[in-house]
Amino acid sequence: xxxxxxxxxxxxxxxxxxxxxxxxxxxxxxxxxxxxxxxxxxxxxxxxxxxxxxxxxxxxxxxxxxxxxxxxxxxxxxxxxxxxxxxxxxxxxxxxxxxxxxxxxxxxxxxxxxxxxxxxxxxxxxxxxxxxxxxxxxxxxxxxxxxxxxxxxxxxxxxxxxxxxxxxxxxxxxxxxxxxxxxxxxxxxxxxxxxxxxxxxxxxxxxxxxxxxx
Numbered sequence: 731x732x733x734x735x736x737x738x739x740x741x742x743x744x745x746x747x748x749x750x751x752x753x754x755x756x757x758x759x760x761x762x763x764x765x766x767x768x769x770x771x772x773x774x775x776x777x778x779x780x781x782x783x784x785x786x787x788x789x790x791x792x793x794x795x796x797x798x799x800x801x802x803x804x805x806x807x808x809x810x811x812x813x814x815x816x817x818x819x820x821x822x823x824x825x826x827x828x829x830x831x832x833x834x835x836x837x838x839x840x841x842x843x844x845x846x847x848x849x850x851x852x853x854x855x856x857x858x859x860x861x862x863x864x865x866x867x868x869x870x871x872x873x874x875x876x877x878x879x880x881x882x883x884x885x886x887x888x889x890x891x892x893x894x895x896x897x898x899x900x901x902x903x904x905x906x907x908x909x910x911x912x913x914x915x916x917x918x919x920x921x922x923x924x925x926x927x928x929x930x931x932x933x934x935x936x937x938x939x940x941x942x943x944x
Contacts, residue, residue, distance in 0.1 A: 779864045819902050822861045825901060825907055828852060834900070860902050865910030875899060875906060880913035890916050 832849040835841045841849055864875070871878065871890040879896055889892075892912040899910030 746820075760821060776874035788850040815903065815905065817905055818859055818914050819905055822856060822859060822900070822902055823907050825856055826850070829856065829900075830897065832913070862901050863898045864901060865892070865896055865898045865912065871914045871928050873914070875901075875909055876914075877909040878914045882913070882915045883918045887917055890914050933942045 746836060829852070832841065832853065835845070835849070863927060870890050871892050876899070880894070882893070884891075884893065892910075893915045894913040895910060896913060897908075897911040902905045
């Protein structure tokens with residue numbers, strides 16, 4: 731090659747520097763292929779679905795735990811109330827002999843002076859705690875709240891009736907601390923039959939216009 735044909739190279743530069751440099755890729759050329767983009771989107775959607783599923787499961791677990799805790803609180807509260815009622819009922823049961831003595835003293839006119847004030851205070855405290863006395867003469871006999879200690883027949887009753895209260899009963903709420911001890915009377919045997927016959931005869935007289943007149 732002659733000197734005229736040699737490329738013009740500036741001083742200090744190598745022949746490689748004189749070669750044209752490759753152009754940097756454009757943003758469009760740097761983009762990934764369309765297939766890779768779709769696969770990445772599908773992966774993100776799958777991860778989002780998994781996250782939503784896990785969130786739903788954790789939410790359901792939290793709601794279940796909250797419901798169990800509420801049930802536990804209600805159960806503890808019921809047990810606490812039941813224990814309290816049992817304790818009060820036992821205390822009131824121990825007071826019944828004292829209340830019986832107070833009642834007997836009142837019946838005999840011995841409830842006077844300082845003893846009267848103390849007795850009334852004891853009765854007031856027992857009533858404030860929920861103790862209720864029951865049992866009255868003439869009320870129907872109920873074996874769930876009455877205890878029959880004496881039995882008799884009477885022509886003037888139509889059902890088993892408490893004719894005397896030997897010892898009053900006491901209840902605390904729905905709990906019977908002591909049943910009322912009573913004397914009961916049942917209808918006289920045959921009285922119902924006689925009464926039914928009298929009723930039937932009266933009805934027949936009314937239908938026939940009364941007894942014949944002479």
